[in-house]
Amino acid sequence: MKAKRFWLRLLCQAVSLGLFFWLAWATRYPLRLKGWGSLYFHLDPFLGLGASLAALRPVLQFWPALLLLALTFIWGRFFCWYLCPMGAAMDLSYWLLGRRFWPLKLRVAGRPAVQTGFLLVFLLLALFGFSGVGQRFDPLAISLGAMLSRPGLLVGLLILIISLVFPRFWCFTICPLGGLLEWTRRLGRRLRRRDPAFAGGLTRRQFLGIMTAGVAAAAGLRLKEGGGQPGPRLLRPPGALPESELRSACVRCGECLKVCPAKCLKPAGLESGLSGLAVPHFTPREAPCELCFLCGRVCPSGAIQPTDHGQFKIGTARIDRNRCIAWAEGKLCLICMEYCPVAAIDADGRMRPHVTPDTCVGCGACEKNCPVSGAAAIVVFREGERRGRRLGFSRGRPG
Amino acid sequence: MNRRDFLKLSSVSLAGAFLMGLFGRRKAWSAGPVPDLVEVTGGTPRERVAAAFKALGGIKKFVPTGSTVVVKPNIAWARNPEQGADTDPQIVAEVVTACRQAGAKRVVVMDHTCDKAQLTYPQSGIEAAARAAGAEVLHADQKDAYREVAIPKGKALTSALVLKEVLDCDVLINLPVVKVHGSSRVTLGMKNWMGVVWDRGALHRSDLHQAIVDISTVVKPRLVLLDATRILTSRGPKGPGDLTVLNQLVAGTDPVAADAYGARILGFNPQEIGHIRLAGEAGLGKSNLDALKVQKIKLG
Numbered sequence: 001m002k003a004k005r006f007w008l009r010l011l012c013q014a015v016s017l018g019l020f021f022w023l024a025w026a027t028r029y030p031l032r033l034k035g036w037g038s039l040y041f042h043l044d045p046f047l048g049l050g051a052s053l054a055a056l057r058p059v060l061q062f063w064p065a066l067l068l069l070a071l072t073f074i075w076g077r078f079f080c081w082y083l084c085p086m087g088a089a090m091d092l093s094y095w096l097l098g099r100r101f102w103p104l105k106l107r108v109a110g111r112p113a114v115q116t117g118f119l120l121v122f123l124l125l126a127l128f129g130f131s132g133v134g135q136r137f138d139p140l141a142i143s144l145g146a147m148l149s150r151p152g153l154l155v156g157l158l159i160l161i162i163s164l165v166f167p168r169f170w171c172f173t174i175c176p177l178g179g180l181l182e183w184t185r186r187l188g189r190r191l192r193r194r195d196p197a198f199a200g201g202l203t204r205r206q207f208l209g210i211m212t213a214g215v216a217a218a219a220g221l222r223l224k225e226g227g228g229q230p231g232p233r234l235l236r237p238p239g240a241l242p243e244s245e246l247r248s249a250c251v252r253c254g255e256c257l258k259v260c261p262a263k264c265l266k267p268a269g270l271e272s273g274l275s276g277l278a279v280p281h282f283t284p285r286e287a288p289c290e291l292c293f294l295c296g297r298v299c300p301s302g303a304i305q306p307t308d309h310g311q312f313k314i315g316t317a318r319i320d321r322n323r324c325i326a327w328a329e330g331k332l333c334l335i336c337m338e339y340c341p342v343a344a345i346d347a348d349g350r351m352r353p354h355v356t357p358d359t360c361v362g363c364g365a366c367e368k369n370c371p372v373s374g375a376a377a378i379v380v381f382r383e384g385e386r387r388g389r390r391l392g393f394s395r396g397r398p399g
Numbered sequence: 400m401n402r403r404d405f406l407k408l409s410s411v412s413l414a415g416a417f418l419m420g421l422f423g424r425r426k427a428w429s430a431g432p433v434p435d436l437v438e439v440t441g442g443t444p445r446e447r448v449a450a451a452f453k454a455l456g457g458i459k460k461f462v463p464t465g466s467t468v469v470v471k472p473n474i475a476w477a478r479n480p481e482q483g484a485d486t487d488p489q490i491v492a493e494v495v496t497a498c499r500q501a502g503a504k505r506v507v508v509m510d511h512t513c514d515k516a517q518l519t520y521p522q523s524g525i526e527a528a529a530r531a532a533g534a535e536v537l538h539a540d541q542k543d544a545y546r547e548v549a550i551p552k553g554k555a556l557t558s559a560l561v562l563k564e565v566l567d568c569d570v571l572i573n574l575p576v577v578k579v580h581g582s583s584r585v586t587l588g589m590k591n592w593m594g595v596v597w598d599r600g601a602l603h604r605s606d607l608h609q610a611i612v613d614i615s616t617v618v619k620p621r622l623v624l625l626d627a628t629r630i631l632t633s634r635g636p637k638g639p640g641d642l643t644v645l646n647q648l649v650a651g652t653d654p655v656a657a658d659a660y661g662a663r664i665l666g667f668n669p670q671e672i673g674h675i676r677l678a679g680e681a682g683l684g685k686s687n688l689d690a691l692k693v694q695k696i697k698l699g
Contacts (some may be wrong), residue, residue, distance in 0.1 A: 029517070163596070290477070290518060319663055325604060333603045334582035339513060341477075343634055347581060371600030 001175050009081060010095060013088035020085035024144055029261035031294050038255050038300035040085070042138050043068050044175040045184075047138055047251040050131035051301055053123060056249030061302050070088040072181045072204070073188035080171055080178055086139035087171055089156075090163040097164055110172025116200030118206075119179035121214045128218035129225075129229045129244075132277035134176050135252040142157030144254040232381050234272055235282050235362065237265055238289060239296035239307030239388040246387075247305035256295035256304055262287050265295060280304075284364020284380050289314065291341060291363055295386070305388030309342075313386035317344070317355050324370075324375035326352045336366035336378050357384060434694035435685070436651040436660055442698030444628070448497055450696050451624065451650035461621050464502030465570035470494055470534065472626075473575045473591055474510040474525050476637045477518040483631040484638045486576040488524035490626045490648065494574060495532035497620075506532075507564050510594040511539040515636075537564065545597045552681070553613035555605040560597035565618060573620040573654065578631035578663050584609055584672050586636050587661040588623045588654050589615045606616035608673030615654060615674075615683055625649040625658040627664055655684025656691050663688060 020040055027037040040049060048062025068079060080087050122134025135141060142159070145152030159170055171178045179200075186198035199207065230243055236255060240246050257265050257280060264287035282289060296306040316373040317336075320325040326334065336353050337345040344359035345366065355378075362380045370376035438456040439447045452458040462468055472486035480488055491508065498506045508529040512519045516538045526536050537544075545560035559568025565571060575591035582603070583590050592614045593599050602610035627647035638658035645664070651657045655678045660668035669675045669686055679686025 030521070262515060290515065292518075331603065332582050332607045335600070335603055337581045338636055339635065343639070351582065365514075369600075371603050 012082040016083045017085050017088040027258045041253045041300040050126040053126040054131040072184045076185045077181050085143045112201030115179045119176050122176050124214040129275045130224045218290045237295045238312040241304040242387045247275045249301050250279045251301045255298040259294045259298045262290040284367035288364035289366040315380045315382045316357045316384040317380050320377045338367045340366040406662045429678045435691040436693045439648045439696045445493050447495040447648040458501045462501040465504045467505045468498045468570040469507045469568040470572045473515040477514040477522045480524045483642045484627040485523040486626045487628040488528035490572050492528040492532040495534040495620035499533045506534045508534040509537040509539045552616045555609035556613045562595045565595045571620045577627040585662050587658040592618045611674040612677045625661045653684040659686045
């Protein structure tokens with residue numbers, strides 16, 4: 001019976017892992033998936049809770065996560081054991097490699113107190129607008145991240161390798177999603193009077209200590225960051241919500257980065273403050289926006305709204321006439337005009353380019369292709385940007 | 400050999416030689432002198448391409464059996480075929496089919512695109528159409544696909560990185576679309592070579608018209624086919640701009656003559672277009688339209 005259950009679980013995990021990576025693979029240009037690509041992220045209560053705390057309103061796109069919580073309440077951490085792609089990768093690699101050196105029986109390595117501590121701190125940070133910190137530790141985001149960049153892949157592999165020695169250490173020591181589901185499970189058991197009260201493995205003193213230190217740290221960071229004014233060249237994808245709403249609604253899942261055919265969207269570092277951590281932005285000189293609007297179609301949280309031509313403006317291109325070879329040297333260039341997808345650049349009688357600011361959408365095709373060496377002589381600024389509509393209560397678009 | 404045998408052999412040989420001579424002469428006579436340019440109007444893309452090749456003496460004349468052919472359409476922009484910013488996909492497919500039927504071993508279709516190839520190849524319709532017709536559709540966005548060539552006759556450029564496939568092929572067919580261009584005024588055959596060099600910016604930084612001519616001194620097509628299915632007459636090269644549907648194809652072997660003719664289709668005096676005038680002066684072909692023999696074919 002036990003062996004049968006083991007094989008069933010392994011099979012479920014293999015299927016789920018395959019599904020997760022197939023969906024991730026299919027999240028690409030031209031997008032044929034009709035909204036199902038980000039299914040897993042809609043199911044993630046930790047991401048939804050972080051966004052809701054940061055936005056101080058429920059982010060309804062995550063309603064399927066409530067379903068997951070309800071089932072966890074009844075069945076326990078079935079998601080972690082049967083569905084989570086990271087857990088599946090751990091168990092499968094343990095089964096393939098680890099069991100040759102260790103017994104088949106998984107000895108779960110966990111420190112519930114540490115996990116509870118992490119979760120509390122992450123949620124407190126989210127409440128103060130720094131939801132990105134905890135979301136970087138989400139197992140789904142880490143799994144997708146392994147497909148996005150080499151550092152992401154290294155992080156994923158490192159976790160897998162450690163889990164060969166300490167099976168599921170991540171899930172029972174660090175994982176904030178696992179922590180949240182553990183609390184839900186314990187609550188369910190408590191209400192069904194099967195367990196004594198659960199304090200997450202913390203003593204009252206530890207709990208109060210973490211809360212006090214967490215609030216102080218988060219508030220301090222908030223004060224230091226102030227309004228978090230974005231720089232003049234911080235360009236967001238088309239359809240992105242207004243800056244502060246974007247930062248709270250974005251769950252840093254990586255779906256937009258995955259789908260972007262131009263590979264222009266990049267997760268921000270700390271240059272736009274801690275609250276802007278890992279929010280997507282782009283630098284046209286490296287890669288311009290191709291205006292495919294797929295990022296808005298795959299975003300699970302509505303941080304990037306579905307948009308189309310005429311409904312948005314990323315910024316405005318400005319010409320540096322001292323460096324432009326048509327203006328400064330009288331050369332026949334006009335590459336910016338040639339590349340402009342919206343015909344916002346015109347030439348005058350002396351073949352020098354002029355930008356029509358109202359027509360320019362700020363995609364940066366001009367900046368990317370400007371033949372001047374080093375920094376371009378035509379550069380997109382956030383000036384004049386028009387963002388996506390506000391995050392609404394009725395605009396849930398999961399699944 | 401006795402006398403009888405000698406007479407037999409010599410009379411048979413003579414008769415054979417006479418017949419061969421007659422046959423050969425008849426063939427040359429029936430084909431008539433080959434024109435400098437052929438302008439085919441109307442019909443389907445297949446009929447236009449077939450008529451153009453026939454008037455130039457048949458595709459076999461240009462594409463030997465077992466040869467490697469590179470067809471260079473304009474796939475620069477992520478635009479739909481109806482927007483006229485790229486070569487018409489059906490014309491590309493018909494040219495590929497004709498080359499395959501002539502016995503080409505490989506037919507390669509590629510372009511160093513302006514927008515990302517990942518977007519322009521599918522959106523222009525050329526990737527699917529050319530592949531279905533039996534072409535190898537290759538991307539040209541990696542630097543290792545290029546090789547440096549010296550440009551001994553260059554005035555603006557002394558060397559350039561040019562696509563290896565273009566340098567190494569047996570037959571190069573230039574298949575641009577006819578449209579106006581913001582900086583070079585028109586973009587036809589010679590301007591289309593900006594899609595076989597790696598660093599296009601270098602051409603703008605030096606002297607655009609002269610640089611186009613310099614590239615044309617080292618990249619020489621066996622055939623030029625100007626696709627004027629629809630011509631973009633404003634907001635070129637990317638558009639969207641005004642379109643005129645002509646259903647026309649211009650074919651020839653002289654790259655300068657073809658461009659001069661294409662410029663006139665767009666309403667320009669070819670001598671006004673810097674690179675066409677300079678190419679004529681450099682002896683790359685005839686830029687004087689009056690000196691050209693143009694065969695005009697109208698299809699139903």
